[in-house]
Amino acid sequence: MAFAAPPRAIVWVNVAEVEARAAAWQAQHGAPPSPALHSALTRAAGDEALLFHEALARGLHEIDPVVRSGLARNMRFLHPGGGASDAALYQRALTLGLHKSDPLVRRRLIERMRRRLSAAELEPVSPAALRAHYRAHPQRWRQPARCDASLVFLSAQRGAKLEADGKRLLAKLRGGFPPERAFTLGDPFLHGAQLRGAAQPRIAARFGNQVAAALATAPPGRWLGPLPSPYGLHFAWLHRRAPAAIPPFEQAAPRVLADWRGERERAALHRAMQQLRARYQIRLRGPQK
Secondary structure, three states, X not given: OOOOOOOOEEEEEEHHHHHHHHHHHHHHHOOOOOHHHHHHHHHHHHHHHHHHHHHHHOOHHHHOHHHHHHHHHHHHHHOOOOOOOHHHHHHHHHHHOHHHHOHHHHHHHHHHHHHHHHOOOOOOOOHHHHHHHHHHOHHHHOEOOEEEEEEXXXXXXXXXXXXXXXXXHHHHHHOOOOHHHHHHHOOOOOOOOEEEEEXXXXXXXXXXXXXXXXXXXXXXXXXXXXXXXXXXXXXXXXXXXXXXXXXXXXXXXXXXXXXXXHHHHHHHHHHHHHHHHHHEEEEEEXXXX
């Protein structure tokens, strides 16, 4: 005789939460999410609801010291002046259902549940497996080109004098002024005057794209400039440039291990989420647009 499978429990997702995610996307990107992206946002909200439900089912709120102290603190705020212990206040918070409604508790438990599922199948890795992972994904360890340089800055606050000041400065620099001391001829700059082992994205973020592009292509041992940025004019002396390269395994080993663990944690979480989705029904609650 065949028995019907028990009905799956329902996990509810508030429509308002999905719409809040959609509104946040629109605020960041300037356009509403596409139907496919809206479905992905709905799925992400459902997954978080599953993680929260599972965390409560496993009693993580009972063993997490941050959750316990937070709920007790909330109760003490709601009822100041009492002499109840933290344990008693925590139990009162559970009776009131605060562990289910507090957004900080929810976020904490979701993250703890995600970490627990991610690490469920993680095993120690052998050196041979790490070396194989290193050989299989060489581009992941590639380090960008880096350079050492000395810079001099003239502020845009010099106004109409900026261009003429720049010409005079460049002439003095090219007259043999020591690059390491050249910053004394210019204005103070927020990000300093020396670059050591700096990659192009970092240089662009601090000094502007023109400085980064010049240092990426120019030969060492000469003054470059004037190089404009939103801040003013820059002059750069390139000491040396190291080309992009894949470091040997011994240098890359910490990154290789982190990448290996990350791959397996993501795979474990994916499998665990598939199992949770099979155990529960996810339904939307609330008015839908």
